[in-house]
Amino acid sequence: MKIVKKRLWLIVLVSLLIVGVAIGLAGNKNEFGDIPQTEQAKSLIKTESAYEDLDELVRDAVIIVSGTIKDSSALDSTTIEYVLDVEQQFKGERTDESIHIYESYSDARYTIGKEYVFFLDRWEGGLYPAAVHTPIDEEHSLRIEQDMILHSYTFLEEDLQKRDFFEAIENSPSIHEPSPFEDSNNSSHMFLNNSISTLDELVEASDWIGRVIPTNIHIENKYFKNIGIKELESFKGTDSQNLEEVTTIYVPKTVELDKEYILFLTNHSGTYQVTTRDNSVVSKEESEEWQEILLMFQK
Known part of the structure; x- marks a missing residue:
C-alpha cells in the first residue's frame, strides 16, 4: 500500500496512455474555471507521511529540483498541469529549463510565482509534449519563503532554513542511488518515432495504415484523444484484428469526429498510437498528401 500511495498520480497519467483509464474530458482553463491558487500558511499543521525521513524521499525520487511555478492550466477535468522554471x-x-508537473485538482497545492522544492517521479512517452513529472508524496509540499522551508512533515525541523535543507539533500546517502521506480517507468514508454523524414520511412515504421472515420471519443485532454473508428480500408496491418475492435487508439487533439483520415499507427502491445507526432494523421481535405498516399498503395 505504501508504494501505491506514493506513485498514484503518475500511474493514473500513464494509465491514460497505456490502458485507457478515463480520468475526465479535456478542455481549456476557461471550461473548468480558474486553477486553484493555494496560499500556504506560515505555520503548518504537521501531518503523517508515507515517508519516515528525508533519506527515503531522496531515495525514491527520480528527479529532485527547486524552482518557481511559472504557469498552470487544466490537462483535463481532474488534473492540473504546472510549468516549473x-x-x-x-x-x-x-x-x-522548464518542466511539466501534474497533480489532481483535489490536491491543488501550488501557486504561480512561488518557489518550491520537488521530489518527483518521471515518465516519458506518448503524445505529451514533454516528460511527465508527479510529486512522489502527494500530500505534502515544500515551499520556499524568505529563505525558509514551509512544510508539514513531522520528521523535518519546524524552522528549517533553505540553505540547511539543500545541504541535507546534497549530503543524503541516497542522493546517488537510482530510484527503485526508474526501471518500472522505463518499461511502459510509448515513444513517438522522431527520426522519420520521408513517406517511405513512415510506411516502413508503421504497424497499421488505413482510411478511417473517427466515430467516438473515449478520452480527451489538451494534447490527445483516444478514439473509436470505422475502418474504411486497410493498407497495411495484421489480419488477426479489426481496428474497429481496438479500444485504445491515441491520436492528436486536432482529429475530429465524422471526418475521413488516413492514419499511420504503431502497435504498443495492443495499444495503438500515431507513429509520429506530425504527418501520421492525414485528412482527406489535405488533397495533395492524400493522393500521394493513395497512389503509393495502388502500385
Missing part, C-alpha cells in the same frame, strides 16, 4: 537540480538526469 527549474533553478537548481539535486538528483536525476538533467532536466530542461
